[in-house]
Amino acid sequence: MFDIQQLLKEELKDSYSIEDGILCFSPKSTAESAQDKYESIADNIDFYTCLAYTDVHTQNETKSVYSRINDVLLKEFKTNSNPLFVLDVGCGVGRTLYDASTLFDNDYFFGFDYSLNMLRRAKQILLDGEQLQIDLSSSGLAPFEVIGKHLPNVHLMQGDALKLPFKSHSFDVVINTFLIDRVGDVRLVLEQIIAVLKPGGLFVLTSPLNFQKTENWKYGNSEILIELLKEFGIEELVSEDNITHTEILDARGNSKVWNALMVYGKKAFP
Ligand SMILES: C[S@@+](CC[C@H](N)C(=O)[O-])C[C@H]1O[C@@H](n2cnc3c(N)ncnc32)[C@H](O)[C@@H]1O
Numbered sequence: 355m356f357d358i359q360q361l362l363k364e365e366l367k368d369s370y371s372i373e374d375g376i377l378c379f380s381p382k383s384t385a386e387s388a389q390d391k392y393e394s395i396a397d398n399i400d401f402y403t404c405l406a407y408t409d410v411h412t413q414n415e416t417k418s419v420y421s422r423i424n425d426v427l428l429k430e431f432k433t434n435s436n437p438l439f440v441l442d443v444g445c446g447v448g449r450t451l452y453d454a455s456t457l458f459d460n461d462y463f464f465g466f467d468y469s470l471n472m473l474r475r476a477k478q479i480l481l482d483g484e485q486l487q488i489d490l491s492s493s494g495l496a497p498f499e500v501i502g503k504h505l506p507n508v509h510l511m512q513g514d515a516l517k518l519p520f521k522s523h524s525f526d527v528v529i530n531t532f533l534i535d536r537v538g539d540v541r542l543v544l545e546q547i548i549a550v551l552k553p554g555g556l557f558v559l560t561s562p563l564n565f566q567k568t569e570n571w572k573y574g575n576s577e578i579l580i581e582l583l584k585e586f587g588i589e590e591l592v593s594e595d596n597i598t599h600t601e602i603l604d605a606r607g608n609s610k611v612w613n614a615l616m617v618y619g620k621k622a623f624p
Pocket of ligand 1: 392406443444445446447448449450466467468469472513514515516530531532533536537
C-alpha cells in the first residue's frame, strides 16, 4: 500500500495541513489568494472547467496537448511492470490527469498546484465522482455536465512548484502543461521539477508560446528550451512545434488560439 510519507522530504513529513481532503504544503494568506487569478477564478471557474473537460476548446485542433501526452505515455510505458509514480506540476482542474490516470489505472498520479480552488474542483471531478452542472450563462453558452470519476490512484496536493515537498528522484514521470509560461523564473522552476524525477524517468512539458514575462519569451523557441533542459540532465529530447490550442471564449464566436510547443525526454543516469 502506498504511503505519501515515502515521497516527502524528511523535514516536511507531517508538516502539512489538510483542507477539504487536500494536503497543503504552501497555504496562501487571504491577501495572496485574493491576488492570485487562479483562486479568484472561483467566479469564472465553471468556464475554466468547461475548457478543461469538453471538446469545445479543441474542436479546431488536430490533436490536443493532452492526447499528445497520453500518446507519449502509452509509447513509453505500455508494458511497464512496476507501478509508475507520475507527478503533474500545475495540474489545475486536472485535465492531464483525467485521461492519463484512467489509462494507467495501476499507477500513482499526483496532481500538484498552487491554487486550492483549482484543486477543489479537480477533487470534485477526479475523486468525489460528482456530476457537475457547469453554468456558462455569463459567456452565453449552454450549461453542460461533467461526469465525475472515483480515481483511487489520484492524489492532489497544494504547494508551490518552487518549493516542491518531494525528495529528489521520487517520480518516474514528471509532467507540466501550460505552467512555465506564467512563472517568474523558468530556469528555477524547471530545475526544481527535474530534481524530483528519477534517473531514466520521463519529463514532459507543454507550453503556449506567449510567455507572460518578456525575459522568458526566448523559451518559446524550442531549441533554447532544449538547451536548458540538457543542462538539467534531460536527454533524448523530442520537440513538437506548431501545436495550436483553440479555446472558445463565448457563444458569439470569439475564441483564442494559443500557439504551443511540447518537449519531452529522459533524465540521464549520473
Ligand atoms: C493555465 S493553468 C494550467 C492547468 C493545467 N496544467 C492544464 O493544462 O489544464 C496554470 C496552473 O498553474 C498553476 N500554477 C501557477 N504557478 C504555480 C506554482 N508556482 N506552483 C504550482 N502551480 C502553479 C496555477 O494555479 C494553474 O492552476
